Amino acid sequence: MSRPRTEAEYLARLVPPSVAGLNRRSLLAGAAGAGALLGTGLLAGCGDSDSDSGAGSKTVSVGSNASDPTPKDVLAKLAAGFQSKSGVTVNINTVDHNTFQENINNYLQGKPDDVFTWFAGYRMRFFAAKGLAGDVSDVWGKLSGFSDAFKKASTGDDGKQYFVPASYYPWAVFYRKSVWQQRGYQVPKTLDDFNSLGAQMKKDGLNPIAFADKDGWPAMGTFDILNLRINGYQFHVDLMAGKEAWTSDKVKKVFDTWAGLLPLHQPDSLGRTWQEAAQSLQQKKSGMYLLGLFVAQQFNENEQDDIDFFTFPEIDSTIGAKALDAPIDGYMMARKPKSEANAKKLLEYIGGVDAANIMVKGDPGTLVANTGGDTSGYTALKKKAAELVGSATEIAQFLDRDTRPDFASTVMIPALQQFIKDPKDISGLLTSIENQKKSIFTS
């Protein structure tokens, strides 16, 4: 990215591939081919190396998408820690982040590694329901330090756990403390406060809300949080699962509310990348920005302490403001691991406190999922982010992780961009989404 600082680099790695990929993909289009070749080579290699390790063996393989240096290093340390504790050797097969995600269907249907990296959310539950992932409920019986929200996020449709969380980051409204102090802005508690704050910022010559949707995904964050605030978590999850109608008044209210807020958003967002929007916040041209914690990578090292955030204010007092988007990264087990015992032992280790401490030390930009980890190394921003997620009653995973990937990318992205272009024809837009949803979800 444009301003590589150590902190920024760490935070950059918090970006999930579904999010970072869109951008990295376009910048490194050339590298992708090489990555794909490398990826298939490594996958093929893993099949060979595993064939000699029968049942009761002393090895376990991990398919990893941690292709960036720092997370890769952390995983290597975790593997070393596990090996010295259990005597089981860990073979790590690292594949380029985006390649891993795009090939996941073929990967899981072929010969996957015993344990593999993935994300919580609809896709995880989908693989579990298709029988492509192994049940790890008994591992969860031995884990401690996870909030209920994390356990809920790791549970499949059948009530069993299929996922062990490792790290996460929250979405919130970010701002610069210095700007707010200078102008005397107060954190809004309700939508009305939020609106009047925006109006005040506009009067002061700021863009109230920085906004960018050139890549199609950032607007999903706005939709998510409005739907969570207006209709609550359960409706959001059901809507994402295709169980609720997009044409309902509840969804219409979300878009109506959004349309009311659009004048406060930075104009011409469809040509802007999130980096440019974040820089407008950094340059004090915008007042606030609803984005993930990775927004901090667009700030200089000496400005990191100036970043603060609040969770999106309450809209409906019966629903409150306790739910939020906080995508969780973690590990899953293959449907038929070569050595199930070793795979489960490894997952138990990864979910444990020792592993959490290794992650905190090795990758200071990561928020560790296990609350038992020693987080004294966190910056104030990260401490606050961890508190925010810890106090959340429900955690959503972000639209493109909470619903079918085909629906998210081929229907929702064009639809949200259409809405931003022309916020007037909401019912026409919702009818179009509903028609496409019916076709996709019934196929």
Place this chain on the structure above:
Amino acid sequence: MSDLPLVQADRAVPPPAATTAPRGRGRRLRLLSGTDRVVITLMVLVPLLLVVALVWLPALATVALSGTNWDGIGPLADIDWVGLKNYDDVVNIYPPFGPAIQNNLLWLAALFVVATPFGMFLAVLLDKELRGSRFYQTALYLPVVLSLALIGFVWQLIYSRDQGLLNALLGTQTDWYGDPNVNIWAVLFAAGWRHVGYIMLLYLAGLKGVDPSLREAAAVDGSSEVSTFFRVVFPVLRPINIIVLVVTVIESLRAFDLVWVINKGRNGLELISALVTANVVGEASRIGFGSALATIMLVVSLVFITLYLFTVMREDRR
């Protein structure tokens, strides 16, 4: 330029017959030795197999898959046949489809009407041996050589709304990439920028091959520069003209890379090729639906291929 391979390809077969022509067709084959026959069989079979395996089978598989709802998961036996539902969905409930067809046609028109003639014009200018013509040649051809990722990046720097060169120079706030009424023109300009260089090089090569005596004769007859070009040089360059035309059509049908780099073919930059990729490649895996889009694209291409073959064959018969 009369012996250009593209137009001449099918005339390459007769020559062996020339020596044995009087004996007639049936005799000619018997004159080939056993080795010759093996070689000829292999030369026919290997390319045939490659074409069938790499072109025809995937194309037919695409058409077949377009009638299914396969999502890339599970064995082929689980695929459900859904008939024409995908086509119905494409036409009736998929909003990006209409703009995509429009944009593909617009792309064709823009390259054909503006970029291609301009490239030819530049080639004619460079053919005049101006001072520094090699420099211009390189400069104009450079966009074709540059890698795609780099081109996307270069234009992002120019077109960015907040930090771009263009808005800084003009003092405007135009959202070049984000405004769906503007971005297609911005991208067409970038595409034309590349296309001009390509056509220029092709045409320049053709112009270099024109017999200078033709021009001299025209000049002696008192023909002006302009009428010499249109009445003498242009007709002589017919094979090149056909290639330029075909290249233009191909480039506009397969236009994909620039819009994909810019915003994955969304928000005003829809192209059929980008929609196919968005649906089939990656996590989305709407393989049946994407195949229906690809089949539509195949049909559109077939129209142009048929027109082209028809013209070329009629040409040969004459």
